[in-house]
Amino acid sequence: MSANQVDLGTFFNPGSVAVVGVSRKIGAFGGALFLREYRKSGFRGALYPIHPEADEIDGLRAYPNLSSLPEVPELVILAVKAKLVPSVLEECARVGAHHIHIFASGFSEIGTRKGAELERRITAIARQNGLLVIGPNCMGPYCPSSGLTAWGAVPGKPGPVGVISQSGGLTQRLTEYLYSLGIGTEKAVSMGNAAVLDGPDYLEFMAEDDRIRTIAMYLESAGDGRRLLHLAREVGKKKPIVIWKGGESDVGARTVASHTGSMAGERRLWDALFRQTGAVQARSMNDWADALLALGLLPAPRGKGVFLIGGGGGSSVANGDTCVHHGLEVPRLSEPTMERLRETVPTAGSIAGNPLDEWRIFDDPEYLLEILGLAYADPEVSMVIVDRMVPRAAFHMSGDASLTQEVVDFVTRNRKPTVFTIDCDGGDADLTARGTALRAEICRAGIPAYPSLRRAAWALSQLQSYHAHRAALG
Amino acid sequence: MSANQVDLGTFFNPGSVAVVGVSRKIGAFGGALFLREYRKSGFRGALYPIHPEADEIDGLRAYPNLSSLPEVPELVILAVKAKLVPSVLEECARVGAHHIHIFASGFSEIGTRKGAELERRITAIARQNGLLVIGPNCMGPYCPSSGLTAWGAVPGKPGPVGVISQSGGLTQRLTEYLYSLGIGTEKAVSMGNAAVLDGPDYLEFMAEDDRIRTIAMYLESAGDGRRLLHLAREVGKKKPIVIWKGGESDVGARTVASHTGSMAGERRLWDALFRQTGAVQARSMNDWADALLALGLLPAPRGKGVFLIGGGGGSSVANGDTCVHHGLEVPRLSEPTMERLRETVPTAGSIAGNPLDEWRIFDDPEYLLEILGLAYADPEVSMVIVDRMVPRAAFHMSGDASLTQEVVDFVTRNRKPTVFTIDCDGGDADLTARGTALRAEICRAGIPAYPSLRRAAWALSQLQSYHAHRAALG
Numbered sequence: 001m002s003a004n005q006v007d008l009g010t011f012f013n014p015g016s017v018a019v020v021g022v023s024r025k026i027g028a029f030g031g032a033l034f035l036r037e038y039r040k041s042g043f044r045g046a047l048y049p050i051h052p053e054a055d056e057i058d059g060l061r062a063y064p065n066l067s068s069l070p071e072v073p074e075l076v077i078l079a080v081k082a083k084l085v086p087s088v089l090e091e092c093a094r095v096g097a098h099h100i101h102i103f104a105s106g107f108s109e110i111g112t113r114k115g116a117e118l119e120r121r122i123t124a125i126a127r128q129n130g131l132l133v134i135g136p137n138c139m140g141p142y143c144p145s146s147g148l149t150a151w152g153a154v155p156g157k158p159g160p161v162g163v164i165s166q167s168g169g170l171t172q173r174l175t176e177y178l179y180s181l182g183i184g185t186e187k188a189v190s191m192g193n194a195a196v197l198d199g200p201d202y203l204e205f206m207a208e209d210d211r212i213r214t215i216a217m218y219l220e221s222a223g224d225g226r227r228l229l230h231l232a233r234e235v236g237k238k239k240p241i242v243i244w245k246g247g248e249s250d251v252g253a254r255t256v257a258s259h260t261g262s263m264a265g266e267r268r269l270w271d272a273l274f275r276q277t278g279a280v281q282a283r284s285m286n287d288w289a290d291a292l293l294a295l296g297l298l299p300a301p302r303g304k305g306v307f308l309i310g311g312g313g314g315s316s317v318a319n320g321d322t323c324v325h326h327g328l329e330v331p332r333l334s335e336p337t338m339e340r341l342r343e344t345v346p347t348a349g350s351i352a353g354n355p356l357d358e359w360r361i362f363d364d365p366e367y368l369l370e371i372l373g374l375a376y377a378d379p380e381v382s383m384v385i386v387d388r389m390v391p392r393a394a395f396h397m398s399g400d401a402s403l404t405q406e407v408v409d410f411v412t413r414n415r416k417p418t419v420f421t422i423d424c425d426g427g428d429a430d431l432t433a434r435g436t437a438l439r440a441e442i443c444r445a446g447i448p449a450y451p452s453l454r455r456a457a458w459a460l461s462q463l464q465s466y467h468a469h470r471a472a473l474g
Numbered sequence: 475m476s477a478n479q480v481d482l483g484t485f486f487n488p489g490s491v492a493v494v495g496v497s498r499k500i501g502a503f504g505g506a507l508f509l510r511e512y513r514k515s516g517f518r519g520a521l522y523p524i525h526p527e528a529d530e531i532d533g534l535r536a537y538p539n540l541s542s543l544p545e546v547p548e549l550v551i552l553a554v555k556a557k558l559v560p561s562v563l564e565e566c567a568r569v570g571a572h573h574i575h576i577f578a579s580g581f582s583e584i585g586t587r588k589g590a591e592l593e594r595r596i597t598a599i600a601r602q603n604g605l606l607v608i609g610p611n612c613m614g615p616y617c618p619s620s621g622l623t624a625w626g627a628v629p630g631k632p633g634p635v636g637v638i639s640q641s642g643g644l645t646q647r648l649t650e651y652l653y654s655l656g657i658g659t660e661k662a663v664s665m666g667n668a669a670v671l672d673g674p675d676y677l678e679f680m681a682e683d684d685r686i687r688t689i690a691m692y693l694e695s696a697g698d699g700r701r702l703l704h705l706a707r708e709v710g711k712k713k714p715i716v717i718w719k720g721g722e723s724d725v726g727a728r729t730v731a732s733h734t735g736s737m738a739g740e741r742r743l744w745d746a747l748f749r750q751t752g753a754v755q756a757r758s759m760n761d762w763a764d765a766l767l768a769l770g771l772l773p774a775p776r777g778k779g780v781f782l783i784g785g786g787g788g789s790s791v792a793n794g795d796t797c798v799h800h801g802l803e804v805p806r807l808s809e810p811t812m813e814r815l816r817e818t819v820p821t822a823g824s825i826a827g828n829p830l831d832e833w834r835i836f837d838d839p840e841y842l843l844e845i846l847g848l849a850y851a852d853p854e855v856s857m858v859i860v861d862r863m864v865p866r867a868a869f870h871m872s873g874d875a876s877l878t879q880e881v882v883d884f885v886t887r888n889r890k891p892t893v894f895t896i897d898c899d900g901g902d903a904d905l906t907a908r909g910t911a912l913r914a915e916i917c918r919a920g921i922p923a924y925p926s927l928r929r930a931a932w933a934l935s936q937l938q939s940y941h942a943h944r945a946a947l948g
Contacts, residue, residue, distance in 0.1 A: 105823055167787055168788075170786070177901060248799070249794060250798070251794035254827075255829055258825040283796065286926065313734070314644035314720060316729050317641075318644075318720055320726040321723045323725065324723035347580070351733065353728075355729055357729075425760055425925070426647075426651045427652075427655040427910060427913060428910070431654075433903045433904070433907035
């Protein structure tokens with residue numbers, strides 16, 4: 001464990017937290033938010049509101065400044081006005097507080113000379129005094145196992161994902177999204193303008209955290225670009241990294257300047273990164289979550305060949321097209337598989353082959369199990385997509401689309417990447433809710449499930465590319 | 475109105491329907507389905523089950539053959555075994571029935587020489603006797619205003635869409651999808667193998683139907699390719715056509731052969747078609763519905779410039795990137811607009827510009843109305859996307875996200891294409907259901923709403939391309 005490990009680790013499990021800049025009226029957005037949310041999510045360390053006059057805030061004893069605290073706080077959150085940040089940072093240095101999260105905004109992101117100058121000052125003060133600083137302009141660290149979650153409305157759930165992000169909103173939405181699919185987040189950091197600690201710093205830290213198995217990044221700037229490239233390559237050999245690069249376009253880059261004051265540029269760097277490191281490029285919240293599901297839950301595929309199991313002639317044609325469109329293959333099945341399919345699939349109205357078009361897979365779990373058995377035994381098949389519709393009156397379908405325990409066990413115990421698609425994208429609120437619930441149920445059982453074939457195919461193609469890249473690196 | 479108009483029109487509003495091949499036991503899939511569903515959906519003409527022995531089927535008087543009917547049936551549905559189809563077709567010719575829907579399958583799609591031979595025979599019989607034949611291997615005509623709907627579980631609703639499709643399943647799912655968004659279907663035809671009447675025949679027919687304003691096609695083969703190309707160009711000048719070409723890939727083409735027995739090939743034809751005619755290319759059910767929403771509900775945009783109205787810094791960056799990725803522009807706003815934005819948008823935590831990042835638009839309808847007013851007055855803005863989240867505890871949002879009547883009126887009465895996005899793609903069944911319900915509510919008010927920025931951007935880029943193409947043709 002490097003010094004960096006020890007140092008950054010404190011951010012996610014501090015023994016005490018001081019918040020500078022808390023209004024007496026709890027409930028306002030600002031410093032008070034952290035006090036309230038950390039208590040709500042079960043943080044067990046000491047919490048110190050800092051207020052020039054108040055004796056008590058929301059039942060917590062308040063202190064006039066950092067030096068009057070009974071101990072050196074292990075984490076200090078700065079929620080004061082931007083112009084006050086440099087002097088409070090200097091106070092941190094004086095009392096020996098080293099871990100600082102600057103929540104305050106009003107720095108380079110506002111586009112004024114004064115804002116940029118203020119940001120340079122905090123960088124300089126941090127460097128001179130050896131302070132570790134998250135931010136400014138961000139939601140800071142998040143770690144459910146320590147009760148350190150600032151967005152308590154969605155229950156924090158520890159799990160295998162690490163998140164490094166220049167957007168608090170997108171971080172919050174991702175943890176919410178993954179939570180709904182039963183996937184927890186071990187640690188996340190919303191790092192805002194990243195004036196001191198940058199993306200590569202957090203990446204190096206999370207690479208060594210054994211509880212983190214996949215890393216999601218939302219980056220508007222690379223930070224130290226060479227270091228990011230080097231780290232992404234090295235870390236990628238051990239765990240998948242899914243990077244959403246905000247500000248890819250000129251318009252995005254213009255917005256990045258107003259959001260985190262970053263320079264989005266360096267297009268060549270990003271091209272090299274996605275080409276050379278095996279990192280997956282996400283371009284939306286769905287991409288982000290879809291790739292994390294596949295890379296987090298599935299084993300490495302042997303090749304690009306997908307067996308498409310579903311019902312409906314038009315759907316089968318379209319599903320084949322979609323897989324090919326995403327760089328996958330839909331191979332002809334081997335003769336033993338075809339022999340058995342020809343025995344069980346009726347000639348009219350169904351298609352024995354790949355894609356398989358046979359409605360029986362929707363409501364006959366034993367038949368589905370048999371088909372999965374054929375798929376796993378067939379050397380032409382590297383991955384499996386089962387297209388599953390929500391039962392609907394329109395197709396004279398009834399009953400329960402939940403997977404049987406036998407199917408779940410068979411899929412999770414065997415070693416071919418297998419995903420389900422659940423049609424829950426339409427405009428009918430009831431169908432959508434039932435489809436989403438079914439999708440979440442399957443994900444919670446440890447099997448990725450997607451709301452469309454397109455998203456399933458994209459996720460599998462990323463899974464395949466990542467592992468092919470990793471294998472090529474040896 | 476051409477002869478073709480009169481002739482094909484009967485399929486969608488026949489005075490009487492005879493079904494050949496009905497089992498005594500109603501409830502089975504087969505000919506009985508049509509009798510049951512047409513009665514359920516309010517078909518007012520005579521229904522004649524044809525059965526060699528039965529006197530009555532499900533309360534309807536049955537007849538032993540077509541010649542024993544009290545009248546010449548205006549539509550005959552053939553649900554007999556494939557090998558019996560030629561002789562029943564000849565019987566149709568003898569009694570003078572000209573409109574035939576062959577539901578039966580077992581022709582070229584089964585891939586045997588016998589199947590192909592049978593299909594050639596029905597084509598020959600139809601040609602010799604001047605029979606108009608839909609099919610074989612399909613669900614036939616659909617017309618809610620005539621009570622002619624074979625998938626009665628989803629209520630038929632007349633509306634501005636026409637559908638021409640080689641997949642019954644996809645046709646059914648599209649009508650279901652559009653219905654849930656408040657959009658009805660005037661006429662649809664599931665044409666299966668299209669052995670006699672083909673895509674261009676139906677396209678020519680629907681082009682002249684004034685109740686149809688947009689046409690959706692799912693085609694596995696072009697039919698008469700030159701004629702399709704010519705018609706798509708001509709019809710496209712009057713109404714938008716959204717074509718989903720099944721079998722684009724080699725895999726899809728292989729499946730097409732087993733689905734409708736078609737040759738999917740002719741890649742050059744399809745390339746030319748999408749390049750030269752302004753037809754929109756869909757590649758999934760979502761594409762299909764998304765394009766129909768935009769092209770059906772929105773006026774022509776003047777240019778490619780989109781104003782992105784939303785909240786959240788990371789989202790704003792990503793939304794800008796996504797629009798550019800789809801060929802749209804996100805222009806800088808004109809000075810009067812910026813002046814007003816700078817007056818109303820706080821400096822910290824928000825971004826005054828395009829994209830606009832200002833959470834107030836979520837819960838202050840009067841402010842949203844003011845921003846829309848600025849957008850419609852700004853010459854840089856051709857289209858508007860309002861990114862709207864479902865209220866959620868995680869973002870300390872509460873209340874109702876429904877649009878006020880003032881916002882609906884303002885958007886629908888003004889002439890800049892405007893769409894909403896509703897975040898309802900996640901894994902939380904409740905959020906998804908509320909998001910989908912909100913989305914449907916906005917669509918029903920006449921404003922397209924999409925579950926993701928990506929889909930909104932794609933739909934607007936198709937809207938822009940279609941109208942630019944149409945304008946260039948003069």
